[in-house]
Amino acid sequence: MTPAHHRPSHQQPQAGTRFGTPFDAHARELRAAARHLNRRRFMTVTGAAAALAFSVGLPAAGAASAAELDAAQLTDDPFTHGVASGDPHPDSVLLWTRLAPTPYQADSGLPAQRVTVGWELALDERFRNVVRRGTATAHPEFHHTVHVEAGHLAPGHVYYYRFRAGRFVSPVGRTRTAPAERARSSALTFALASCQRYDQGYYTAYRHLAEDDVDVVIHLGDYLYEYAVNSSAGARAYPAGTLPDLFDHETVTLEDYRLRYALYKSDPDLRAAHAAHPFVVTWDDHETENNYAGDTPENSVPPEEFLLRRAAAYRAYWENMPLRRPQLPDGPDLPLYRRLHWGRLAQFDVLDTRQYRSNQAYGDGWQYPGPESEDPSRTLTGDAQERWLIDGWHRSDAVWNVVPQQVTFSRRHNSTTLPSKVSMDSWDGYPASRERVLAGAQAAGVRNLMVLTGDVHVHYGFDIKRDFDDPDSATLGTEIVTTSVTSGGNGSEKPANWDTYMAANPHMRFYNGRRGYATVSLGRELARVDYKTVPHVTTQGAPLTTAASFVTEVGDQGLKPA
Known part of the structure; x- marks a missing residue:
């Protein structure tokens, strides 16, 4: 926890529970230790003057x-x-x-x-x-x-x-509010959204989502993009000069990030969705910089320069998101992962797979797996977060154990010929980390695992296999990947690689490349997933269509057509 004299005096902090569940003291200690090390590194590489800009001089409580x-x-x-x-x-x-x-x-x-x-x-x-x-x-x-x-x-x-x-x-x-901690809630419907690059289309999906009957919206990252936005807002094609030139460069400073949030939150459809539903948020890479890994930037810049940028990005993120006091940043660190409950129906373990990850293997991108990517010491979550996740599963008595996170968890081959390349930025680039998580879920007796994902600008539906090399191995859960709100432009129902992906990945049950969002309705017997799409985002007013619907049953995981 950030020291009290570093907290803003909006209100005194509430003690005791998160979503009605006692704080995990062990997890708090682990995170505090990690933040201490990061703060010490921040002071070392940036010097006191830079650190002061983000750590002190803030309003004291009262x-x-x-x-x-x-x-x-x-x-x-x-x-x-x-x-x-x-x-x-x-x-x-x-x-x-x-x-x-x-x-x-x-x-x-x-x-x-x-x-x-x-x-x-x-x-x-x-x-x-x-x-x-x-x-x-x-x-x-x-x-x-x-x-x-x-x-x-x-x-x-x-x-x-x-x-x-x-x-x-x-x-x-x-x-x-959430149901009481021990309530035997019978239903929860939530929406999934991600990847909303402002200059690549209109937020029509949010207009529809604002009118949808959901309890909560889970945002899985890329709330904004760091790239320059010109005065016509790119694909939105505003009249020339509509936006000031101050948006026409990449975000680096605290002022840059703050102004970029101002641009994104100027959109009436995004504001309507926020006003209609509570959000649970986590970030991906573009809230800071594309494909960064921990304290390693995408490009070769000095570490002190990137950590200062990360501090600016994290500070602006907390300021502009509906986050509680425990998530208040301290320099380049922000304790974003957290656990939420919906009565005894669902436990949500919200992950951060950016801040603590090992650097991408083989220079990032799509590569053949090998000794570097398969090194058992590599991690996507960091050791403390991984232990926190698995320990939480051991204590869970929820019907559904849901994991909102950022990048594709299930294996994706991009070729029917083996060996096949896989994405080094996803869990495929960290197979030992994924294996530890799956082994932890199995050891904890997690029956109904659901992983929620954004990042890739397409809808996917996966069966999570205990052994992805064996299509007949146990199905431990399902992965629901939501498409982007705008990123990537209009998209298409069947991208060019659709046939290859469906053939190369027998555990992939659905693939659609349109824009939109997904909804998930959890019950005590089954969950229903609806993949919703719009035909275009480069012009306004697109209708909403349910492209496909699936169910997965309690105790019998696997996506089946509804």
Whole structure:
């Protein structure tokens, strides 16, 4: 945990539970040790001056960090980025907003002063029955973002929330709490989204998702992309000069990342999805830099330069996501992996496969496996996170054990001729790491394993085999891979490699290259997966289609057509 005097004074931290489950003291110690080593490295390679930019000088709990701006002085609507909520517990939920009257400016049109923001939580969207209200501080040190941990709520309830600053009131958001810790919940429906490159299309999928009947949205990474966005927003083809030139370079500094979030959150369809549903988020690579691995950048830059960039990216990520206080970054480290529960129906182990991984073997890309990639010491999760995951499975009594993470878990051959190349950036590039996880799941007696994946801009459905070399080996679970929201452009129903992939990978049950999202409905007897697609994203208004539906049964894993 970050020391209290380094935390923003939005609210005092809540103690005791995450999603109604006691904190794992052993896991906390492991993560604290890892963060200590990373902080020490950060100080060594960047020097005190660079580290100070991300580690100190922040508002102390209960203390004023800057002069206060009277919210009555606001002349323009500050709620240009809407509202969001996330990580629901049985008795609390995280509420988020940001004050940005002029979002495309580095200072967002606000002075470097703190602003008091009011918030309300009600049982109805007209706020006739308000159950909680309070105030929070939008600190300039955190780009005037607000993170409210609204507690003392009833489990399994829908709530509506809003913020107020001066005479301005935010849009209304809808959220919910998780069921009670030991509740025998009978159903949960969640959506999967990932990969939303702004300049490669419109967020039509989010407009449909905002209207979909889901309990939670799980975002699996690539919320933004670090690449330059020109003044016409690429495929969106805005009138020339619509966007300022400040977006037309790759993100490197804290200001760069903050402004890129401002651009992405300007999209009304993304804001609508956030307002409609609570999100559970994890990152992939592009929130920082393409295909980085731990402290190793994609390109050959000095380590101190990349760690400073990583610190900037992680800081901006926490500021702009509906994340709780335990995820507050410290320099180039952010403890993102965490465990959530939906009663006794589902345990969610949210992974981070970027921050702790070994560098990609053989220079990355698609390569033939060999001694370098198969080295048993290589890891995708890091040792502490791997032990935390497997230990959590041993203690789980959930019907479904669900693992939201980033890159393709199941094996993918790209040729019917063996040996075949595999992706060094996915779990195929870390087969020993995957084997340890599968052995851990089997040893823990996990019956209904479901891995959730983004990254690859296509829909996949896999049966997770105990031995991918043997199609007849036990099926331990299923992997649901969601396509991108926009990344890759319009896509196609059957990409050029469709026939090859389906033939080369007998455990692959579905493959579709359109854009969209997926929904999963968990029950006590089976789960249903619906792969949803839109025909185009380079123009607006595309309809939504369910491309395919599958079920997997409790105690009899494997995807079957619904």
